[in-house]
Amino acid sequence: MNAPLRIAVVGAGRMGADHIERLHRRIAGAEVAAVVDIDRPRAEAAVAHIPGAVAHTDFQEVLDRDDIDAALLATPGFLHEQVLLPALGKGLPVLCEKPLTPDAESSWRVVQAEVAAGRQLVQVGFMRRFDTGYLALRRMIEERTYGELLTLHHQHRNPTTPPGFTNEMIINDSVVHEFDAVRFFTGEEIVSVQVRIGRSTRNAPEGQRDPQLVLMETESGVLAQVEAYVNARFGYQVSTQASFETGVVGIGGDQEPYVRTEGRWGGSVTPGFEERFAEAYDREIQAWVEATARGEIGGPSAWDGYATAACCEAGVRAQSSGETVPVHLEAKPSLYA
Ligand SMILES: NC(=O)C1=CN([C@@H]2O[C@H](COP(=O)(O)OP(=O)(O)OC[C@H]3O[C@@H](n4cnc5c(N)ncnc54)[C@H](O)[C@@H]3O)[C@@H](O)[C@H]2O)C=CC1
Numbered sequence: 201m202n203a204p205l206r207i208a209v210v211g212a213g214r215m216g217a218d219h220i221e222r223l224h225r226r227i228a229g230a231e232v233a234a235v236v237d238i239d240r241p242r243a244e245a246a247v248a249h250i251p252g253a254v255a256h257t258d259f260q261e262v263l264d265r266d267d268i269d270a271a272l273l274a275t276p277g278f279l280h281e282q283v284l285l286p287a288l289g290k291g292l293p294v295l296c297e298k299p300l301t302p303d304a305e306s307s308w309r310v311v312q313a314e315v316a317a318g319r320q321l322v323q324v325g326f327m328r329r330f331d332t333g334y335l336a337l338r339r340m341i342e343e344r345t346y347g348e349l350l351t352l353h354h355q356h357r358n359p360t361t362p363p364g365f366t367n368e369m370i371i372n373d374s375v376v377h378e379f380d381a382v383r384f385f386t387g388e389e390i391v392s393v394q395v396r397i398g399r400s401t402r403n404a405p406e407g408q409r410d411p412q413l414v415l416m417e418t419e420s421g422v423l424a425q426v427e428a429y430v431n432a433r434f435g436y437q438v439s440t441q442a443s444f445e446t447g448v449v450g451i452g453g454d455q456e457p458y459v460r461t462e463g464r465w466g467g468s469v470t471p472g473f474e475e476r477f478a479e480a481y482d483r484e485i486q487a488w489v490e491a492t493a494r495g496e497i498g499g500p501s502a503w504d505g506y507a508t509a510a511c512c513e514a515g516v517r518a519q520s521s522g523e524t525v526p527v528h529l530e531a532k533p534s535l536y537a
């Protein structure tokens with residue numbers, strides 16, 4: 201049996217801490233060897249229960265070590281490029297939480313750096329691709345189980361947003377998942393994006409308009425819409441309905457168990473993405489670890505990160521203009537053929 205991969209987790213906040221626990225307790229073939237956080241007490245707390253793991257405050261300290269096999273990047277998206285470029289320069293594999301970067305220009309720089317490195321080293325954390333419902337729906341689309349796919353209707357509802365979550369982040373941090381999901385389901389690029397904003401909830405923080413309806417079109421004319429409602433209060437919900445020629449398929453509906461008790465019926469609502477996608481994150485990280493051990497990536501690529509960043513850029517322009525904005529993509533490098 202091979203020695204476990206020695207992973208450095210960069211960013212030990214909400215998502216990084218969740219991934220550290222996952223790597224430490226549930227993922228086979230990997231161990232947390234380092235945690236980097238600019239907030240030293242946070243980095244130290246994250247490694248306190250992991251024998252042998254070392255706390256750092258600067259990613260360069262990890263690059264200077266020669267015993268780290270891969271990095272899991274979970275700092276805020278606008279900080280990803282500053283870790284990805286040196287990691288690619290050193291040939292270090294990275295699982296980069298979404299978004300790859302917050303705009304198409306910087307994502308394209310990452311793609312070009314990977315092309316220069318000569319092999320795929322970056323996997324992007326679009327974990328929904330590992331959700332069983334998503335996988336089942338994609339199979340039905342591919343196999344034309346109910347004829348051709350015509351439209352996709354997504355609901356993306358969060359209970360609240362963290363401090364500093366801007367209007368643009370509704371597109372760049374939340375709807376980025378649906379841009380990837382639509383590309384994953386259809387196997388096509390998205391060609392245009394429109395955003396409509398109507399009455400806004402009084403629960404939205406200043407500067408945010410919530411909810412927003414995002415409409416996108418794929419190369420072959422599939423229309424997909426998203427209700428992004430990020431201060432919905434009641435809990436977390438990510439679901440999709442797909443309309444085909446001979447059927448309608450829903451995924452991500454209400455969670456089991458369904459209970460009747462004390463004169464009421466119903467089930468529970470997941471409070472957040474950690475619970476809704478717990479199994480998908482596990483499968484995502486396990487697939488990444490196994491692929492990394494083989495010298496490959498095990499999920500969405502830097503090209504997928506770039507293509508969704510281009511959709512986000514169109515989406516942010518569409519937010520302010522109200523126009524249908526075309527998505528511009530550079531030619532796809534042969535590395536991603
Ligand atoms: N796949 C998914 O469903 C989700 C993905 N995310 C993504 O995960 C990433 C992190 O998000 P959160 O955990 O919510 O953020 P967070 O704000 O909770 O944590 C970020 C951490 O990075 C640290 N940090 C900041 N600058 C740093 C630097 N220069 N070097 C090292 N550490 C630094 C902070 O001190 C903090 O501990 C983002 O890209 C976000 O979009 C977040 C939530 C869900």
Ligand SMILES: O=C1[C@@H](O)[C@H](O)[C@@H](O)[C@H](O)[C@H]1O
Nearest residue numbers: 298358373374375377430473
């Ligand atoms: O990635 C995530 C968060 O960053 C984002 O803010 C949420 O809207 C998403 O549902 C979650 O999956």
